[in-house]
Amino acid sequence: MAARLIDGKAIAAEVRDEVAAEVVRFRDRYGRAPGLATVLVGDDPASRVYVGSKRKGCEEVGIRSLHHQLAVDVEPDHLLAVVAELNADPGCDGILVQLPLPVSLDSAAVIAAIDPAKDVDGLTALNAGRLAQGDRAALIPCTPRGAMRLLAATGVETAGATAVVLGRSVLVGRPMAALLSAADATVTLCHSRTRDLAAVCATADILVAAVGRPEMVRGDWIKPGATVIDVGINRTESGLVGDVAFAEAAGHAAAITPVPGGVGPMTIAMLFANTLSAARARAPEPAEV
Numbered sequence: 001m002a003a004r005l006i007d008g009k010a011i012a013a014e015v016r017d018e019v020a021a022e023v024v025r026f027r028d029r030y031g032r033a034p035g036l037a038t039v040l041v042g043d044d045p046a047s048r049v050y051v052g053s054k055r056k057g058c059e060e061v062g063i064r065s066l067h068h069q070l071a072v073d074v075e076p077d078h079l080l081a082v083v084a085e086l087n088a089d090p091g092c093d094g095i096l097v098q099l100p101l102p103v104s105l106d107s108a109a110v111i112a113a114i115d116p117a118k119d120v121d122g123l124t125a126l127n128a129g130r131l132a133q134g135d136r137a138a139l140i141p142c143t144p145r146g147a148m149r150l151l152a153a154t155g156v157e158t159a160g161a162t163a164v165v166l167g168r169s170v171l172v173g174r175p176m177a178a179l180l181s182a183a184d185a186t187v188t189l190c191h192s193r194t195r196d197l198a199a200v201c202a203t204a205d206i207l208v209a210a211v212g213r214p215e216m217v218r219g220d221w222i223k224p225g226a227t228v229i230d231v232g233i234n235r236t237e238s239g240l241v242g243d244v245a246f247a248e249a250a251g252h253a254a255a256i257t258p259v260p261g262g263v264g265p266m267t268i269a270m271l272f273a274n275t276l277s278a279a280r281a282r283a284p285e286p287a288e289v
């Protein structure tokens with residue numbers, strides 16, 4: 001079986017177009033563009049590239065980009081003061097502190113300092129709790145939100161499906177499992193201590209891999225006809241590869257995301273969608289005339 005390729009670039013372009021159109025409406029209504037602040041600590045090359053793409057994309061969809069570049073040895077209090085300043089800035093609707101932070105900083109404390117109304121990563125306890133409770137006010141982490149959009153755009157039925165999520169990170173695995181469960185899939189959330197991972201994966205109608213281990217998921221782990229969403233982006237000597245051995249898996253799956261060009265573009269597109277959602281939720285109703 002030759003799997004259908006899920007074209008994340010094309011679907012992300014649709015999301016960006018939708019956001020751009022809604023940004024125009026927002027500006028007409030409120031007289032300002034939504035604003036997204038990025039905070040980058042240190043000069044990790046990969047993080048620089050990611051933040052650069054986010055800032056460039058903001059311009060393309062009409063979102064105002066604010067950026068704070070901080071030194072790798074920034075004082076924790078200074079970083080917290082930057083977050084507090086952004087929390088108080090009425091023109092800033094979303095705050096993204098690029099992760100990972102240097103180990104000398106307490107990431108949990110920094111995330112907890114972000115106003116949940118501006119938490120476009122969906123990482124604060126309030127937004128994670130809202131998602132767990134099925135509260136529509138939740139800001140949802142961008143990668144899982146993007147993965148759900150890929151499933152919808154591919155016409156994959158989630159209701160009643162068996163879904164397996166590999167990796168239980170706060171940014172991807174856990175919210176992905178919550179979203180699939182909310183979409184009426186039967187979900188298994190796997191991790192490094194899961195026994196007989198291959199056999200668990202082989203039960204999946206929908207398999208989401210988010211473990212950060214190059215090509216760990218092999219072709220014979222895939223149930224024939226499954227949909228495979230590969231969240232991994234691993235730099236290897238032979239280039240970027242996902243968590244799934246693509247060529248092998250494509251011989252079993254009905255549909256699969258490539259790396260690059262699958263989930264990656266969706267993560268950035270959903271960041272803009274989240275910024276728009278946050279801006280709308282924060283906006284006052286226009287004055288009555």
Ligand code: GUN
Binds near residue numbers: 097100
């Ligand atoms: N680092 C890698 N992915 C992400 C993301 O989605 N959000 C943040 N804040 N940092 C990241």
